[in-house]
Amino acid sequence: MAKKEEKKINPVAEIPEIYTNNVRTVITVYEVLLQLGLETSGKVKPICNIRMSPQHAKKLAEVLTKSIAEYEEKIGKLP
Numbered sequence: 001m002a003k004k005e006e007k008k009i010n011p012v013a014e015i016p017e018i019y020t021n022n023v024r025t026v027i028t029v030y031e032v033l034l035q036l037g038l039e040t041s042g043k044v045k046p047i048c049n050i051r052m053s054p055q056h057a058k059k060l061a062e063v064l065t066k067s068i069a070e071y072e073e074k075i076g077k078l079p
Helices: 054-074
Strands: 022-027 032-040 043-052
Touching (some): 032 054, 043 054
16 A cells, blocks of 8 residues: 655745734624725725634734734834
């Protein structure tokens, strides 16, 4: 019996990279929507929507706050 060749997948290479400089938020009892966009010449072009539970959004806010604090300790205060 021939042995199947396992393919190793690099998940990072398959994830699209998005640049955003604008975010719109919509929060309901059941979900949080982050609509990421690209603002140029005063106009915003929506790029993608990210939906999550309010609980997940709260944890994301905590992680971002901690990461920014660590960044500012190493690099300096952000304006």
